[in-house]
Amino acid sequence: MTSTRTDRWLRLDGTTNTRDLGGLPTHDGGTTVPGRILRSDNLQTLSDADVRRLVEDARLREVIDLRTTAEVLLEGRGPLRAVPAVTHRHFSLLPERGHHTDVFAVEEADLPEPPADWVETVLPRQTAEHDREELPAVRSYLGYLAHRPENVLGALRALAAGADGAAVVHCAAGKDRTGVVVAFSLAAAGVPHEEIVADYAMTADVIDALVAKLAASPTYAEDMVRRDVASHTPRAETMDRLLALLDERHGGPLGWLTEHGFGADEQEALRARLRG
Known part of the structure; x- marks a missing residue:
């Protein structure tokens, strides 16, 4: 396995878990x-310098947001929303009560005060009986695929x-919802499973700073303090197990x-996006 912990991080003022998916080895000897x-x-707290670096240096042109509608509206408009060159797209991976066809078209001035029970807009997920013995994180990831496959595919x-x-x-922490979409992207590019697992586990390197950042937001603070840092830390065995179940x-x-209608042509387009 190659080292993925060297030059892939983007050290920004307003995020703690930003990294590039470039430089990973592929089955055919490429990268x-x-x-x-x-x-x-989450990109809500980017500094002006971060925005310039992303837009001018990294040539960022699109944001794929995997958060729920409530998270987007409660957190408000991030600084990248003011950049005309950057397109935002929203694909929640959790089942929700109600929906917005274009959540980014809703301006904060048009919104009432968010309800105190906003979390209840996320509907309970049903776990298939044969998945009930899986690790909680694995059950969550399988839930994204079972309950919001159209948004996994949309992203x-x-x-x-x-x-x-x-x-x-991105999502809130950039580890769970983001981790699943990234795993499929890397698989399409021909990245071996062990490298997908290693990329997923990299978030553990920054978990203390990540939890502290989310704890400073009223949207996420309660969840951050209710559980210890260890419970938020991604473990390699979680992604390894998800990939094993997808194999089986x-x-x-x-x-x-393929089974969900994302066929060979689309897979090749996704592969080309990461392979050139």
Whole structure:
């Protein structure tokens, strides 16, 4: 396994978990191309310098936001929303009560005060009986695929069709929802499973700073203090198990994509996005 902990991090003022998916080895002896797809935690607190670095230096042109509608509205408009060159797309991976066809078209001035029970807009997920013995995080990831497959596919299609420049995919912490979408992207690019697992586990390197950042936001503070840092830390065995289940049940991540209508042409487009 190659070292993934050297030069892939983007050290920004307003995020703690931003890194480039370039530079990873592939089955055919190649590597993924830097500057195409980034993964990150929440982008709400980017500094002016961060915005310039992302837009001018990294040539960021698209944001793929995996948070729920309530998270987006409660956190408000991040600074990248003011940049005309950057397109924002929203694909919640959790089942929700109600929906917005374009959550980014809703201006804060048009909103009432968010309800105190905003978390209840996220509907309870049902766990298949044969998955009940899996680790909680694995159950959550399987839930994204079972309950919001159309949005997993929508996020991947947005990444595959991205214009010239970079795209960033993010959620709140950049580890769970982002981790699943990134795993499929890397699998399409031909990155071996062990490297996908290693990329996923990298978030553990910054987990203390990540938890502290989210704890400073009223949206996430309660969840951060209710559980200790260890419970938020991603573990390699979680992603390893998810990939093993995809292998067993679908012939791998690409098999799952094919079964859900993301066929060979789209898979090749996603592969080309990361391979050049």
